[in-house]
Amino acid sequence: MPKNLTTDDQPVNPAKQEAILSAALELFSERTYEGTAVPLLAERAGVGAGTIYRYFENKEALVNAVYRRWANERKRLLVDGMPDAPAREQFRHFWRGLWQLAAEQPHATLFLEAHHHAAYLDEQSCAIRNQFLDGAALILERAQASGQVRHATPHVLGALIFGSFTGLLKQLSDHGEGISEAVVSESEEIVWKMLEA
Amino acid sequence: MPKNLTTDDQPVNPAKQEAILSAALELFSERTYEGTAVPLLAERAGVGAGTIYRYFENKEALVNAVYRRWANERKRLLVDGMPDAPAREQFRHFWRGLWQLAAEQPHATLFLEAHHHAAYLDEQSCAIRNQFLDGAALILERAQASGQVRHATPHVLGALIFGSFTGLLKQLSDHGEGISEAVVSESEEIVWKMLEA
Amino acid sequence: MPKNLTTDDQPVNPAKQEAILSAALELFSERTYEGTAVPLLAERAGVGAGTIYRYFENKEALVNAVYRRWANERKRLLVDGMPDAPAREQFRHFWRGLWQLAAEQPHATLFLEAHHHAAYLDEQSCAIRNQFLDGAALILERAQASGQVRHATPHVLGALIFGSFTGLLKQLSDHGEGISEAVVSESEEIVWKMLEA
Amino acid sequence: MPKNLTTDDQPVNPAKQEAILSAALELFSERTYEGTAVPLLAERAGVGAGTIYRYFENKEALVNAVYRRWANERKRLLVDGMPDAPAREQFRHFWRGLWQLAAEQPHATLFLEAHHHAAYLDEQSCAIRNQFLDGAALILERAQASGQVRHATPHVLGALIFGSFTGLLKQLSDHGEGISEAVVSESEEIVWKMLEA
């Protein structure tokens, strides 16, 4: 009776695990963690309710798996994948990356945002978010050192940029508007003003 | 004879109603709406579980009351109370107002943020948030007309500003840092850059 | 702190006690004992909820008081008040008495019927119903002895007569029909056939 | 996918559904609908409390299921199964049928009687009882037409007969007496007197 099947204990059926993670992402962001019943989740994933417990120890482990998955993806894309380039270009990479992720995985960004404070997130999940923010701060710091970005507490700067993105994304989704190239480039210009030395 | 004590039918004991609203604000933002059990809420408010139902028809009516209370307060302070002044000064009023509210009522801003999407918010509650956002957009529009603020979709601009604030506030609260004058003025300068014509 | 105020411990305010008993009769027969909330009962009686407990030890004592009141009234009218007369005339007295009570106190008869089996009726309440039935049986027995009424177990005969009455009353009230002289005399004739020697 | 297990969506486990219906019949007639707590009901049925909600949408749906079940059974046996025969024989069929049902299912008749007025009975449940009463009235009417039964409003006659039965059954059960052949045939003779032309 293996416990932690989330790790690579050779998950029984990758397609099923994937379906569960995907259904969880959808439902947890549409409704809430507490507001989502496991049986409903199972139905959405097309598996039996009991099956979920073969892939995840419990509901809490499942949210954490979803969180980690997308928090990692975001970090990988936006921080690890940051090119060595002038600050303006790095910012473009970052900003457009955020929007691309939001466009490709409409639920992922809002899910990450909504669940960050959650009491049920474990340390590892929190750690990943911090890696993302710290990574972004480090990039900023380097850009400041080379005089390309305004001098200000890097974490403050990072929070402002990231908050701008989240605020705009929420507004668009509230109004049922999709993500248009126009909005992305307009906002890129504007937000860069906060960084520009 | 009237049952609806949620309205101003001279609530039986204002101090108790206040205690309930206050406990609800705290718990709903620390945990979640769904994640907060009514008995716990009652204990935190220092009243019996049944008492809550003398003041609010049900849990849903209670969240809405909390939401309306602070959404109104915010609108009153930041939009209705906006002085007729140069754009830069109006922005200072707005930005510092946001932080002042956050400092005085640490939970209120995060509560409003976390509950905006909530399915259980009724029309009236939603209307107030829109009044706030539309009001802010209108002020921006006027400032744009007079050439003091960059030309860009007002709601986009508004979302960026408000998002910046929220992002920074969350970051501070995550790190357990309080709201310092330094951070407020530093951020004010930076965010203004997004508006500056 | 006198307990049993239902007895003649000089009830504090007879009009109020009366109002409570009357409201209880109405509500307990329209809804149920368990289905009737004490606060509602208080409102219907025009008194405060707490007041009820000055007149009756608790809800259970109240139903019993209502039950006893009408069970006694019925016994007094129909059994104690039975004239010494030929059987046919005694039956007329009894049958018309039942309908008169039902007409004057629409709720009382149905209340008595509905609550007879109730677990919360105390011994005294049950005793009264038995006095009524035993009294009726005794009258029947005498009439049988004098050859005016068919020979059959008196209690069986009594149950059939009384059941006929209840059945018809319920049917009328189900159909929203009032108690008409026509129905009463028609049924009197018919039911007498069961007794006729 | 279908939620409504109350219908014949092949109830998950017929034996369990049966146990619940049976426990409900017992308890609802011993105590009351409102007076019967669901956990107690579950215990008596030998199932978990939650299980009841897999078979019945809620407590109300459960009483209705019980009511329909026995009201249908009664109608089937006594009205639909009425032979084409002389009135006296038809009456014997009806009367003995009532007592047979009462003997086989001691709780069913009293349950039906006690719950007829109930506010929580839905339209379908009420319809069945009416089918029973109307059916009985129709049979009476035919017998009147052929001069075998006294002329009197059929529904009145029906109510008297059925009321007699109920009254006697209650008396027997109050006194803890079983249903004896003697009582049944004695009462059959007597009640027939009400019908005899």
Place this chain on the structure above:
DNA sequence: AATGAATGAGGATTCATTCAT
């Protein structure tokens, strides 16, 4: 390995009763 019927602890809510006013 997968299921989904069954469970019971825990949720929201009601209501008989008390007690400070």
Place this chain on the structure above:
DNA sequence: CATGAATGAATCCTCATTCAT
């Protein structure tokens, strides 16, 4: 003496989790 606001035990019901199949 009368009140009705306050209470918490007890209600109905949901849902995360288990386990026999």
